[in-house]
Amino acid sequence: MNVGFQIRRFTTFFFRSLFWSLNLLLALYTLLSYWLLYSLPSQHWSAGMVMISIPIVWLFNLVCLVLWLFTRPWRSWLSGVVLLIGVVLFGQRTxxxxxxxxxxxxxxxxxxxxxxxxxxxxxxDWARVHSSPKVRRIVNYALRYDAPVKCFQEFHTSTANPDYDVVRRFRQAGYSYSALLHPELASVTDGSVGVAIFSIYPIIHSGREVFSRGNGLVWANIKVGQDTIRVINVHLQSMGIRVGKVFKQDKLTGVRHETRGVLSALRYGFIERREQVKRVERHIRESEFPVIITGDHNDTPYSVVYEEMRRVLPNSFEDAGRGFGFTYNRLPGYIRIDHQFHDPKLPPLNFETINYVSYSDHYPIAGTYLIGGARKKK
Structure with missing residues (x-):
């Protein structure tokens, strides 16, 4: 047996042992993330970082499973069992x-x-003054989509151009009732209204709560026939994910700077959303009518915010959606951060992620609910 063969055998053994050790650490990390999300023993921002990494560690476990199948098949059981546990616990939200x-x-x-x-x-500024085809397309789409209740986040309006006076145009289109986060900005040349609800059905009462300049919630008690429901439209603190900026850097120092910025924004976002979702839950508890929650939650299904909301109300995508339901139209792309939750008295008949409409950095979502069916059967 020559020296070269011995070296190759030792090298293979070393790297295979190293890979197995890393696989063990990956399995432990994955199980830790499962435990954190399932039981929510801690809502610290660092725990949030671990939770949202679940899809990534699933991918790594899948790679380990495949590689072991071709080298040491008996070792593939570890990642296989870890993935199976994930499917059982969190498959429905995925x-x-x-x-x-x-x-x-x-x-x-x-x-x-x-x-x-x-x-x-x-x-x-240029778009507000000049006639922009891009602006007209998204405004017209929002106006013409067939739904009696429409909720928007990052809603903007401007009286500088009749085409962009969006609040006025909605009212002319039959949406006579509205609730706005910043109603004082509905008739100015640069109106960053933020969160908005428009309804064909009468809004008998409404309210709002500002979290920060653009983030907050608006609620509306909407009369549908003989029944009343409460719709709460939320826009929680941004995730701060700007992966594209990291990839655009030419130098390592630039990559480090942008990466630190993303991590800092993620940390700040976790802390803010954790507090904001408590305010959302308060509005749910105070409602005398069954509630539908909708909006840009800026958090994935593997997060404190999603799990907290899910423990209060069922998720509409899980009950009536199809596919993965990804809603973010930018890098990293494969995430679902726009959600709807519903009172059990308002069962969803259908839920759609409209992922062929790419005017914004988010895709629209739409849930169809049964109103009053249980009461009228009595």
């Missing part, structure tokens, strides 16, 4: 395939449309 349901007799179906419109592009 991928579902529900069929749309028909409206049963005695009830009314109401579609709630939600869209982060990225200011319609009107936060740009």
């Amino acid at each position: 991928f579902v395939w529900n069929s749309p349901r028909n409206t049963p007799g005695g009830g009314t179906s109401v579609k709630v449309f939600s869209y982060n419109v990225q200011s319609f592009g009107l936060d740009n």
